[in-house]
Amino acid sequence: MERTSEVEGTVRNILEEETLKWVFVGGKGGVGKTTCSSIISVLLSQVRSSVLIISTDPAHNLSDAFQQKFTHTPILVNGFTNLYAMEVDPVAEQENPSGSDGMEKWFSELAGAIPGIDEAMSFAEMLKLVQTLDYSVIVFDTAPTGHTLRLLQFPSVLEKGLAKMMSLKSKFGGLLNQMTRMFGMGDDFGDDAILGRLEGMKDVIEQVNQQFKDPDMTTFVCVCIPEFLSLYETERLVQQLAKFEIDTHNIIINQVIHDEEDVESKLLQARMKMQQKYLNQFYELYDDFHITKLPLLPEEVTGVEALKAFSKHFKTPYQPSCSTDPEERLERRVLGLKQQLSEAEEQLAIIRKEKA
Ligand SMILES: Nc1ncnc2c1ncn2[C@@H]1O[C@H](COP(=O)(O)OP(=O)(O)OP(=O)(O)O)[C@@H](O)[C@H]1O
Numbered sequence: 191m192e193r194t195s196e197v198e199g200t201v202r203n204i205l206e207e208e209t210l211k212w213v214f215v216g217g218k219g220g221v222g223k224t225t226c227s228s229i230i231s232v233l234l235s236q237v238r239s240s241v242l243i244i245s246t247d248p249a250h251n252l253s254d255a256f257q258q259k260f261t262h263t264p265i266l267v268n269g270f271t272n273l274y275a276m277e278v279d280p281v282a283e284q285e286n287p288s289g290s291d292g293m294e295k296w297f298s299e300l301a302g303a304i305p306g307i308d309e310a311m312s313f314a315e316m317l318k319l320v321q322t323l324d325y326s327v328i329v330f331d332t333a334p335t336g337h338t339l340r341l342l343q344f345p346s347v348l349e350k351g352l353a354k355m356m357s358l359k360s361k362f363g364g365l366l367n368q369m370t371r372m373f374g375m376g377d378d379f380g381d382d383a384i385l386g387r388l389e390g391m392k393d394v395i396e397q398v399n400q401q402f403k404d405p406d407m408t409t410f411v412c413v414c415i416p417e418f419l420s421l422y423e424t425e426r427l428v429q430q431l432a433k434f435e436i437d438t439h440n441i442i443i444n445q446v447i448h449d450e451e452d453v454e455s456k457l458l459q460a461r462m463k464m465q466q467k468y469l470n471q472f473y474e475l476y477d478d479f480h481i482t483k484l485p486l487l488p489e490e491v492t493g494v495e496a497l498k499a500f501s502k503h504f505k506t507p508y509q510p511s512c513s514t515d516p517e518e519r520l521e522r523r524v525l526g527l528k529q530q531l532s533e534a535e536e537q538l539a540i541i542r543k544e545k546a
């Protein structure tokens with residue numbers, strides 16, 4: 191995908207890339223993945239025909255962000271005509287589309303033999319469903335980093351599963367089939383059926399995997415905060431994505447404390463200084479990325495209105511109010527100090543009254 195310096199500081203490049211089909215949003219726990227993926231999906235719904243946002247985090251919070259209950263099938267988000275949301279749990283047992291308990295039993299046994307196969311299978315089934323629903327673009331609100339990286343490895347896990355099944359088949363011949371018949375499961379649940387299902391999945395996997403590796407169709411947005419651990423984790427994520435050949439060139443740095451004139455607190459000033467150190471490192475390390483900075487708000491970002499209001503920082507770089515007229519700045523500072531003084535006097539008066 192083209193990297194243009196004019197759009198730096200925003201996620202406009204993602205909104206303008208008409209061929210994008212899959213947008214992953216990931217990062218460390220609690221940094222703002224759900225908030226950012228929700229806002230990106232809202233912004234995409236303004237420029238694309240239909241958008242689906244999927245949460246693959248077992249601790250779903252799309253419902254919190256949009257203040258609406260979602261399930262494992264796509265539901266229209268209130269207030270939109272083309273934005274849908276669903277929450278899937280890749281680890282939990284999914285409903286089997288063929289409705290067969292016997293098959294599930296074989297799969298859970300297989301899952302025991304090949305770690306990660308159950309997760310990979312349910313992710314693949316979800317992707318298969320999503321593919322048929324024909325959304326213009328799909329946004330993923332992913333679980334914290336480790337989990338997401340596992341999901342991106344699912345094609346190789348499935349291939350290993352398939353290879354293992356093949357070798358079992360050649361070793362035991364028709365034994366598996368005989369056993370399934372013995373237990374009254376019939377031909378439908380024999381090893382051929384399982385192989386067929388795995389192979390059917392493999393086609394979806396191969397197709398999706400190809401799309402995931404195509405930078406015109408897929409990109410990964412890294413969300414982080416300006417702190418050491420988050421910088422470290424972002425670098426790890428970026429390296430892993432490079433290994434999986436998944437495009438990434440957007441970083442969102444959330445919870446930035448800006449140099450506003452009303453930052454009188456010593457603690458906030460110290461945090462601001464620390465943040466600045468890591469912000470500089472982010473800019474040095476990722477000079478070819480679009481880096482979007484988001485201000486730390488005094489309140490949570492929940493509900494469609496709050497998401498929409500916060501979305502302006504995704505399209506226009508944030509301007510702290512300290513860049514205004516110096517007289518106005520000093521006036522505001524005097525006002526702030528006066529307020530602090532009166533608050534301190536009030537508290538002192540209360541304490542003195544209690545003592546008396
Ligand atoms: N810039 C911000 N200022 C203030 N609050 C924020 C900001 N960004 C996010 N929040 C709030 O912080 C909380 C965590 O954000 P969010 O749920 O988006 O993080 P997450 O990375 O998805 O977390 P998890 O790893 O638990 O899924 C939410 O309550 C959200 O409203």
Ligand SMILES: [Mg+2]
Nearest residue numbers: 223224247251
């Ligand atoms: Mg979340």
